[in-house]
Amino acid sequence: MKKSINLINSKNISKSIQSLKFVNGLIPAVIQDHKKKDVLMVAYMNKESLQKTLETGETYFYSRSRKRLWHKVETSGHIQKVKAVHADCDGDTLLVEVEQVAAACHTGNRSCFFTEMPVAETLYETVLERKKTPSSASYTSSLFKGGIDLILKKVGEEAGEFMISAKNKKKSAIIHETADLLYHLLVTLCYHNITLDQIESELTKRTGQSGIAEKQSRRK
Secondary structure: OOOOEEHHHHHEEEEEHOOOOOOOOOOEEEEEEEEOOOEEEEEOOHHHHHHHHHOOOOOOOEOOOEEEEEOOHHHHOOOEEEEEEEEEOOOOOOEEEEEOOOOOOOOOOOOOOOOOOOHHHHHHHHHHHHOOOOOOOOOOHHHHHHHHHHHHHHHHHHHHHHHHHHHHHOOOHHHHHHHHHHHHHHHHHOOOOOOHHHHHHHHHHOOOOOHHHHHHHOOO
């Protein structure tokens, strides 16, 4: 595997740029805080914007929507002072380490990565991955291997434990058993290839509708 190259120290910038792999003239650039090491944003560079970045010590990118170069500071005034530019081992992605002045994101957030994936969706994807690529060390994989009967047996057990904890009115136990029950329900959904989006759509349809009317409509 090739070693990462710090392009900002390159004696021949043009030659270093030519060694990179641009797809349709572009290369993705991951912008990282030089000291804290957290990722601030991801953008695209072409050869011209990369050269300007290396020559000026400030980030320049290529806008795919506007079809032109853009200087990070031009709209927000929030400059990115470049400390290092690394190409990965394949030469098809850049890691740009910067000193970020104020916010990196146009929303005013320090990083563009401030939206967390909902826990349920993340867990669903993990369960789905265990279904696709079974592991002998995975409890989830063992449920899929056991089939729907085993899965439903566990759902029944967890539902019973949830009811007991709710009856006993101990909040910590209710929280624990709810998490167990929801997990096994997600396994059941994955078994039947039902997505969380489908469940959300069904719940959305019921919004603003009388629960009694909704139940009666199912009998028709």
